[in-house]
Amino acid sequence: MKKAACLDVQGVTKLFGGLRANDDVHFRVEEGEIVSIIGPNGAGKSTLFNCITGFYKPNSGKVLFFGKDITRLRADKVCRMGIARTFQVVQVIGDMTVLENVMTGALLGCVKIARARDKAEEVLAFTGLLEKKDRLGTELTIAEKKRLEVSMALATQPRLLMLDESMAGLTVVELREMMELIKAVRKSGVTLVVVEHVMEAVMEISDRVVVLNSGRKIMEGPPREVVSNPEVIRAYLGDGYRAVGR
Amino acid sequence: MPEQLLQQIVNGLMIGFMYSLIAIGLTLIWGVMNIVNFAHGDFLMVGMFASFWLYTLYGLDPLFSIPICAVLLFVIGVLLYRFVVSKVMSGPILAQLVVTFGISIFIANLAVYLWTPDFRLIDKPLLSGTWHLGDVQLSIPKAVASLGSIVTSAAVFLFLKKTKTGKAILATEMDREAALLMGINTERINSLSFGLGAALVGIAGAFLSTYYYIYPQVGGLFGTIAFSIVALGGFGSISGAFIAGILVGLVQTLGGFFFDPAYKYAIVFMIYLITVWIRPQGLLGW
Amino acid sequence: MKGFSSKQIVIGSLVLAVAIVLPLIFTSTFFQHVMILVFMFGVMGVAWNIMGGYAGMFSFGQVAFFGIGAYTSSFLLMTYGVNPWVGLVIGGLVAALVAAALGYPCSNLRGHYFAIASIAFGEIVRTHFNNWKLVGAAEGLSLPMLDGGMKDFMFHSSKLPYYYIVLAFLLLALLVCRMVSRSKMGYYFRAIKESHDVAQVLGINVARYRLVAIMVSAFLTAMAGTFYAQYILYIDPDSVMILPVSVQIVLIAMLGGAGTVMGPLIGAAILMPISEVTRVYLGYKGTGIDMLVYGFLITLISVYQPKGVWGLVSNRAKRVG
Numbered sequence: 001m002k003k004a005a006c007l008d009v010q011g012v013t014k015l016f017g018g019l020r021a022n023d024d025v026h027f028r029v030e031e032g033e034i035v036s037i038i039g040p041n042g043a044g045k046s047t048l049f050n051c052i053t054g055f056y057k058p059n060s061g062k063v064l065f066f067g068k069d070i071t072r073l074r075a076d077k078v079c080r081m082g083i084a085r086t087f088q089v090v091q092v093i094g095d096m097t098v099l100e101n102v103m104t105g106a107l108l109g110c111v112k113i114a115r116a117r118d119k120a121e122e123v124l125a126f127t128g129l130l131e132k133k134d135r136l137g138t139e140l141t142i143a144e145k146k147r148l149e150v151s152m153a154l155a156t157q158p159r160l161l162m163l164d165e166s167m168a169g170l171t172v173v174e175l176r177e178m179m180e181l182i183k184a185v186r187k188s189g190v191t192l193v194v195v196e197h198v199m200e201a202v203m204e205i206s207d208r209v210v211v212l213n214s215g216r217k218i219m220e221g222p223p224r225e226v227v228s229n230p231e232v233i234r235a236y237l238g239d240g241y242r243a244v245g246r
Numbered sequence: 247m248p249e250q251l252l253q254q255i256v257n258g259l260m261i262g263f264m265y266s267l268i269a270i271g272l273t274l275i276w277g278v279m280n281i282v283n284f285a286h287g288d289f290l291m292v293g294m295f296a297s298f299w300l301y302t303l304y305g306l307d308p309l310f311s312i313p314i315c316a317v318l319l320f321v322i323g324v325l326l327y328r329f330v331v332s333k334v335m336s337g338p339i340l341a342q343l344v345v346t347f348g349i350s351i352f353i354a355n356l357a358v359y360l361w362t363p364d365f366r367l368i369d370k371p372l373l374s375g376t377w378h379l380g381d382v383q384l385s386i387p388k389a390v391a392s393l394g395s396i397v398t399s400a401a402v403f404l405f406l407k408k409t410k411t412g413k414a415i416l417a418t419e420m421d422r423e424a425a426l427l428m429g430i431n432t433e434r435i436n437s438l439s440f441g442l443g444a445a446l447v448g449i450a451g452a453f454l455s456t457y458y459y460i461y462p463q464v465g466g467l468f469g470t471i472a473f474s475i476v477a478l479g480g481f482g483s484i485s486g487a488f489i490a491g492i493l494v495g496l497v498q499t500l501g502g503f504f505f506d507p508a509y510k511y512a513i514v515f516m517i518y519l520i521t522v523w524i525r526p527q528g529l530l531g532w
Numbered sequence: 533m534k535g536f537s538s539k540q541i542v543i544g545s546l547v548l549a550v551a552i553v554l555p556l557i558f559t560s561t562f563f564q565h566v567m568i569l570v571f572m573f574g575v576m577g578v579a580w581n582i583m584g585g586y587a588g589m590f591s592f593g594q595v596a597f598f599g600i601g602a603y604t605s606s607f608l609l610m611t612y613g614v615n616p617w618v619g620l621v622i623g624g625l626v627a628a629l630v631a632a633a634l635g636y637p638c639s640n641l642r643g644h645y646f647a648i649a650s651i652a653f654g655e656i657v658r659t660h661f662n663n664w665k666l667v668g669a670a671e672g673l674s675l676p677m678l679d680g681g682m683k684d685f686m687f688h689s690s691k692l693p694y695y696y697i698v699l700a701f702l703l704l705a706l707l708v709c710r711m712v713s714r715s716k717m718g719y720y721f722r723a724i725k726e727s728h729d730v731a732q733v734l735g736i737n738v739a740r741y742r743l744v745a746i747m748v749s750a751f752l753t754a755m756a757g758t759f760y761a762q763y764i765l766y767i768d769p770d771s772v773m774i775l776p777v778s779v780q781i782v783l784i785a786m787l788g789g790a791g792t793v794m795g796p797l798i799g800a801a802i803l804m805p806i807s808e809v810t811r812v813y814l815g816y817k818g819t820g821i822d823m824l825v826y827g828f829l830i831t832l833i834s835v836y837q838p839k840g841v842w843g844l845v846s847n848r849a850k851r852v853g
Contacts, residue, residue: 053733079735087733093726095791096719104719108735111716156735282644333835339643340590340786341838345831347779352827358820462820466775470655473648512659515652522645523637 004067006031006160006191012051012061014044021047022058023215029160031066034182034192036202036223039212040236045195046088048212049164052193053085054078065160080108084158086149088165088195092137098148099124099133105155120155126188127151127181143174150181160191167198179205203227211235249381254503255496256382262495263392264454268468269475269487270399271446277419277482278439281331281342285350287469289444291357293319293451294460298366301455307372309390312452319448324441331440332433350465357462366460373456391453398449399488402442406484415439419482467511471498474518479529486530548703555695562812564691568763570804571698572756577784577796578705579752582712584782585790587745588725590647592778593654594753597627599661599773601754602761606673607666616685620758627754628747635746639739642728651775658773672768675761685762694763701759702797705752710793712748721745722791776823779830780807787833789842798841 007029014022021044029035037045050056052063054075063071070078093101102120103113110116124130129147132140140148146166153161163182167175175198182205186192196202202209202223209226211219213235219226226232272286283289293315300306300314326349334341377384406412418425418435426432458464475494479486494514502510536544555564576594583589604626605619614622638649662670678684687693712718720741723731731738761767780803788799806829810822837844 055729055732075729075732076735076737079733085733087729091727091730093723093730095726096722100719104723105734107716107719113714113716113719116716116719152730152734276644280644282648330831330835334838337834337838338790340584340782340790341834343590343592343644343647344779344782344786344838345834348827348830348832348834350827351776351779351823352831355820355823355827359824363820470651474652477645477648506663508663509659512656515656518652519637519649519656522641522649526640526645 003031004064005029006033006066007052007193008062008064008067009048009052010062010064012048012058012063014047014051014056015059020215022051024061025212025215025217027210027217027220029191029193031159031191032186032189033207034186034194034205036206036209037193037195037212038197038199038202038209038226042214043212043235044215045212046164047215049085049162049195052078053083053162079156079158082157082159083162084153084156084160085162086146086153086164086166088168090142090145090149092140092145092148092152094136094138096137097134098129098137098140098151101137101148102151102155105152108156120151123151123155126184127154128177142169143171143178146170146178147181150185154185154190158190160193161185163192163194163196165195165197167196167201175201199227250503253382254499256384258496258499259492260385260388260392260495261499262492263395264450264491265468265471265475265495266488266491267395267398267450267453268447269472269479269491270402270484271443271450272472273476273479273482273484273487274402274415274419274439274446275443276476278415279335279436281335282346282473283440283443284343284346284469285326285353285465286443286447286472287465287467288350288353288357289319289323289447289465290451290454290468291460291462291465292322292353293448294455294458294464295357295361295451296448297452297455298368298460301368301371308368308452308456309372312394312449315448315452316445319451320441320445323444324437326444327437327440332436335436350469354462354465361462363462368455368460371456385457387457391456394453395450398446399484402446403484411438415442471511471514474514474521477518478521480527483530490529551699552696555692561691564695566805566808568691568695568698569808570800571695571702572759573781573784573804574702574797574800575698575705575756576753576781577788577800578702578709578793579749579756580781581785581790581792581796582709582721582752583742583745583749585785585792585795586713586718586725587721587742588642589650589742589745590643590782591650591746591749592647592775592782593650593652593657594749594781595773595775595778596654596657597631597750597753598757598760598777599657599767599769600627600630600750601757602767602772603661603667603673603757604754605758606675606761606767610673610676615683616758616762617683620685620755623758624751624754627750627757631746631750632743635743636739639742640728651778654773654775654778658769661769661773668768670769672766672771673761675765675767677765686765694759698759698763701755706793706797708748708752713793717741717744725791783830783833785840786838787840789840792840792842795840795842802841 005028009025009027012022012025025048039045051058054073057072062069065081065083070081099120102123103116106116106119121130124133127147127150129151132144167178170178179201182192206223208221209223210217211226211232218231218235219229268290272283275281275283296315296318297308297311300311301308331345334345371387373386373390375386377386406416414430415435418430418432422432475490476487479490494517497517498510498514501513580591580594584591601623604623605616608614608619608622609616634653638646641649661667667673678686680686680688720736723734723736724738724741728738784799784803785796787803788797789795810825
């Protein structure tokens with residue numbers, strides 16, 4: 001029997017009134033992969049994220065997580081099944097310290113505060129935020145907040161981590177650090193699905209790339225193939241361009 | 247029985263039109279700056295008292311004091327916004343909630359202190375008496391107030407849709423950041439909207455004073471009812487507030503008629519709970 | 533799960549010792565009455581804090597639970613002779629159930645919308661009790677004179693037993709709040725307060741935790757209601773279940789510091805004496821000066837120190853430490 005894919009998105013369609021935000025989107029993610037989802041603004045990437053993670057209910061289609069149907073599950077249940085995510089506009093708990101933020105995530109798997117604290121410190125060591133553990137959420141820079149958000153997600157011990165534009169607004173150095181973090185996460189056994197605009201990151205970290213445009217998947221494949229595909233280029237830049245051979 | 251029913255419907259409509267005008271001011275403030283003005287009912291009271299004193303001291307008929315009430319409340323609204331409310335806009339939500347409560351308690355009790363808690367009435371307004379249309383009695387002051395409410399609401403609607411400032415207000419209401427990017431001075435719009443919202447309810451107060459008892463605590467009830475109306479109509483929607491006001495007036499009157507007069511306000515509050523439960527964006531809200 | 537630091541134990545014991553000895557030194561009944569109110573409102577402030585300061589549900593309708601507690605125990609006492617202590621627990625449970633019924637449809641409401649829903653709820657309950665013949669409608673209930681003594685939860689000759697009972701209630705409430713704040717529940721509440729989205733992606737069942745917060749808060753508030761009924765021996769909707777009292781509860785928590793354990797107690801200790809003194813000395817003519825001052829204070833506090841006294845204290849501690 002074929003091993004169940006980590007994530008199997010089958011014909012997900014999401015309508016908002018007359019707008020087809022997601023139109024029959026299909027793709028699979030095998031365990032241990034890093035798959036990027038790209039596409040111009042308005043392509044439906046965040047909508048797809050929300051459909052997968054239980055914030056929206058798709059109008060039709062199915063989402064399978066390691067073979068289990070999670071399509072109609074509520075967002076917190078999706079998390080408990082093992083999918084963690086971050087948000088496009090970074091959200092952390094401002095009134096809590098970095099450590100407390102991650103502890104809140106860690107409490108998913110335990111009841112005792114002390115154990116949660118230990119787990120949280122482990123995660124912070126992994127993501128490189130341990131020295132900032134007593135800073136308040138509101139005191140962090142954007143890059144630190146994004147890192148914190150990832151830490152909180154990791155503390156819930158997911159099997160799949162979904163990142164929504166985690167590279168946006170980062171400097172070159174911060175970008176490099178985030179990419180290293182993502183690779184380290186994959187190495188630790190977590191599968192990753194990433195929505196991204198920053199192409200250098202997409203090229204470097206992805207095993208495969210899925211391209212959305214106007215709600216539909218227009219292509220899927222290894223990064224190099226996708227980036228030189230004429231239809232993808234047209235989707236981003238309009239008709240006046242084509243790829244220059246590399 | 248049917249004539250009684252018709253009478254109740256007419257009564258409900260007339261109350262409804264007053265509610266509409268009161269609610270429009272509240273929804274404007276809410277829509278533009280996302281703050282609940284718990285002092286809204288007390289602005290109404292101030293309008294009513296202004297009208298009363300102009301009548302008692304200077305013999306000015308309430309209908310003529312409408313513009314004065316409007317300007318007075320506009321100024322009060324702008325000043326309160328600039329010196330008090332604006333300072334909590336960037337603070338915790340709890341502070342925003344409590345500050346208008348504080349203003350409400352202050353204004354209501356200032357009125358008690360200055361004018362005693364006694365009930366007052368304007369006994370000889372210019373337009374008084376009752377029309378008899380068949381079996382239905384139409385109180386003239388109420389009818390005039392209803393008409394005034396419709397005219398004022400229409401004027402506000404036109405102002406918002408057709409004038410530059412009005413459109414700026416609508417823009418700020420829909421998307422604050424975008425409005426800022428368009429060069430709209432959102433702080434000024436806030437002041438303006440708060441003042442305008444207060445002015446509208448001041449006008450309502452002037453109309454209301456032609457037939458309703460005037461006393462310092464009158465604001466409490468009207469204010470709380472206004473929330474239900476705004477919720478039903480959709481937070482920020484002017485037309486929604488107008489329609490919802492009429493609906494609530496009808497429901498309140500008919501509910502009291504068919505059910506139990508003591509519960510008529512409880513029914514209105516139930517409407518709020520049911521609305522935010524079933525359709526949080528209200529009838530016409532976004 | 534105690535984990536009190538030695539500094540906390542020393543200061544806490546000192547304050548407690550002072551509280552115990554205070555009414556024996558200052559024997560004026562007015563003073564004792566004010567302190568009883570401080571403690572009683574302290575209980576309600578702490579209860580509010582659990583759902584408001586921690587979980588972000590700003591309720592302006594707490595008097596409904598206060599009234600439900602007071603009426604339940606009093607009605608059971610008058611009609612079926614149920615012991616007031618038993619009535620206390622039953623009143624709390626009834627309030628918790630009503631809270632759950634309200635909380636369920638409102639589990640998505642936040643900020644202003646929840647606040648108004650709570651006001652609407654408070655008014656609906658008050659109107660209902662005002663018209664409910666079974667419990668005396670607008671005339672309210674006068675509690676029967678029992679023999680007196682601890683078992684009757686009624687004391688005729690002195691306020692002291694009431695003082696110590698309500699102090700015990702306050703300690704209980706503080707303990708509950710502290711336990712909550714240092715537990716998984718407390719962390720989850722604070723996440724919910726920040727953002728439902730963040731809470732959900734951390735696996736938190738937002739609706740369920742909000743319900744728990746409301747129910748605990750309602751139970752404690754209802755306890756205060758039963759105490760009040762046994763203390764004043766008369767309850768009626770227009771003195772017990774009105775909006776201004778709900779606002780006062782919010783203010784106490786905010787003034788002292790919302791989202792902190794001790795905050796509401798500090799707020800009550802400041803506000804209740806001011807409120808009682810101004811009511812007695814300035815409010816006697818019905819001139820409204822007391823409320824005027826009160827309204828002014830509220831406005832001032834929300835503008836200049838919304839984080840409350842505790843916010844002031846902890847800021848200074850942060851700067852020093």
